[in-house]
Amino acid sequence: MAVKHTILGLLNYKDMHGYRIKEHIEKNFGHMWSINHGQIYQSLKKMQGEGLVTMVELAPSDNGGPHKKLYSITDEGKGEFARWLASDPEGQMLLRDPFLTRFVFFGFGDRARALEIIQGQIEIYEEQLARRRDNVTRRKRQGNYVGLVADLGLTFNEMYLEWLKRAYTEINESDDAAWEATGTAALID
Amino acid sequence: MAVKHTILGLLNYKDMHGYRIKEHIEKNFGHMWSINHGQIYQSLKKMQGEGLVTMVELAPSDNGGPHKKLYSITDEGKGEFARWLASDPEGQMLLRDPFLTRFVFFGFGDRARALEIIQGQIEIYEEQLARRRDNVTRRKRQGNYVGLVADLGLTFNEMYLEWLKRAYTEINESDDAAWEATGTAALID
DNA sequence: GATGACTATGTACTATAAACATAGTTGCCG
DNA sequence: CGGCAACTATGTTTATAGTACATAGTCATC
Numbered sequence: 001m002a003v004k005h006t007i008l009g010l011l012n013y014k015d016m017h018g019y020r021i022k023e024h025i026e027k028n029f030g031h032m033w034s035i036n037h038g039q040i041y042q043s044l045k046k047m048q049g050e051g052l053v054t055m056v057e058l059a060p061s062d063n064g065g066p067h068k069k070l071y072s073i074t075d076e077g078k079g080e081f082a083r084w085l086a087s088d089p090e091g092q093m094l095l096r097d098p099f100l101t102r103f104v105f106f107g108f109g110d111r112a113r114a115l116e117i118i119q120g121q122i123e124i125y126e127e128q129l130a131r132r133r134d135n136v137t138r139r140k141r142q143g144n145y146v147g148l149v150a151d152l153g154l155t156f157n158e159m160y161l162e163w164l165k166r167a168y169t170e171i172n173e174s175d176d177a178a179w180e181a182t183g184t185a186a187l188i189d
Numbered sequence: 190m191a192v193k194h195t196i197l198g199l200l201n202y203k204d205m206h207g208y209r210i211k212e213h214i215e216k217n218f219g220h221m222w223s224i225n226h227g228q229i230y231q232s233l234k235k236m237q238g239e240g241l242v243t244m245v246e247l248a249p250s251d252n253g254g255p256h257k258k259l260y261s262i263t264d265e266g267k268g269e270f271a272r273w274l275a276s277d278p279e280g281q282m283l284l285r286d287p288f289l290t291r292f293v294f295f296g297f298g299d300r301a302r303a304l305e306i307i308q309g310q311i312e313i314y315e316e317q318l319a320r321r322r323d324n325v326t327r328r329k330r331q332g333n334y335v336g337l338v339a340d341l342g343l344t345f346n347e348m349y350l351e352w353l354k355r356a357y358t359e360i361n362e363s364d365d366a367a368w369e370a371t372g373t374a375a376l377i378d
Numbered sequence: 379g380a381t382g383a384c385t386a387t388g389t390a391c392t393a394t395a396a397a398c399a400t401a402g403t404t405g406c407c408g
Numbered sequence: 409c410g411g412c413a414a415c416t417a418t419g420t421t422t423a424t425a426g427t428a429c430a431t432a433g434t435c436a437t438c
Binding site for chain 1: 333
Binding site: 224 | 428433
């Protein structure tokens with residue numbers, strides 16, 4: 001239930017409506033996971049039922065924009081957030097990547113096509129790295145928790161790019177037969 | 190639909206039953222994500238309905254063990270697998286970690302408790318690193334796709350541990366007030 | 379022959395993610 | 409000033425993934 005506690009954490013900072021919560025999640029935790037707005041609106045509704053948050057509806061006339069629902073954290077919500085924050089992290093790190101899922105099976109397919117796909121990934125992560133470098137520089141290493149996570153995202157990005165390039169070279173330089181023979185055999189002991 | 194195609198990929202190699210599929214997924218892709226057997230049995234049933242796999246039931250007497258359902262990939266399944274393998278990876282990398290989710294909010298909580306939690310993570314990843322080093326050494330860098338992914342897991346593990354230790358030191362050495370003041374302020378621009 | 383670890387499968391429930399759907403606001407370009 | 413595109417804002421539905429619960433046979437060993 002990461003979504004729920006993340007929302008509580010943000011409301012702990014200040015009152016927000018759903019759309020704003022989504023923006024902040026993308027800005028602060030968007031290093032590797034994106035949140036779907038559908039989840040946020042559903043969670044907020046549920047959390048309201050649980051007494052963790054309260055809601056005030058703002059008519060369009062009140063603020064000039066489209067209608068909003070402003071959510072605030074309750075004392076019960078603050079308690080739940082504090083309890084969660086101090087508890088031991090449950091569950092392990094999870095990395096899922098549609099590209100890596102394919103990668104392990106590349107031995108079954110065409111090597112040239114595999115190289116094409118890898119090249120595509122290199123381009124994606126080079127762009128992402130440039131964007132992240134900008135962001136981290138703008139934050140100027142504030143020495144806080146959010147800054148440290150941003151650094152982690154950057155370091156990961158750099159490492160991953162290096163790995164992609166090394167994989168490309170190794171696959172490209174080796175001869176076809178060797179890779180396709182060991183590619184399948186190595187999958188299962 | 191990663192589970193479905195992963196199963197097809199394994200059946201593409203040889204016929205298997207659910208339990209064996211789970212073992213292989215954990216061995217080959219378990220670097221960062223674990224699969225639940227419930228998903229596998231449900232997926233297999235569904236894929237059978239879609240004509241991607243066929244199933245033969247083996248009575249306990251046939252093999253001495255508990256009853257098994259042996260699944261085989263069909264030509265249609267092979268076609269679907271090949272199409273997927275050559276297609277562009279859809280969606281982005283996703284990293285989810287209950288610890289990191291807490292980490293960004295540590296500015297709202299107690300610094301000593303935060304350090305305790307970080308120390309716990311360091312221990313977890315040190316053990317994992319030792320285990321992975323064993324595994325990779327045993328594979329002796331076969332130079333294939335699976336081996337490359339195993340290397341990635343190892344490199345990531347090393348990098349992450351370094352980051353955890355750096356975070357611990359930075360948080361530990363800085364004074365309380367500075368961290369708690371900037372901790373919340375930095376969350377939102 | 380009891381017990382505990384392992385192999386094997388299944389169902390029910392909950393959480394997460396993607397897709398579909400709607401509508402007002404703002405700014406700009408012709 | 410009319411239209412159109414981008415952005416803000418919320419909502420529902422469906423598919424997929426993940427957790428928890430549940431069962432049962434095998435194998436080794438004490």
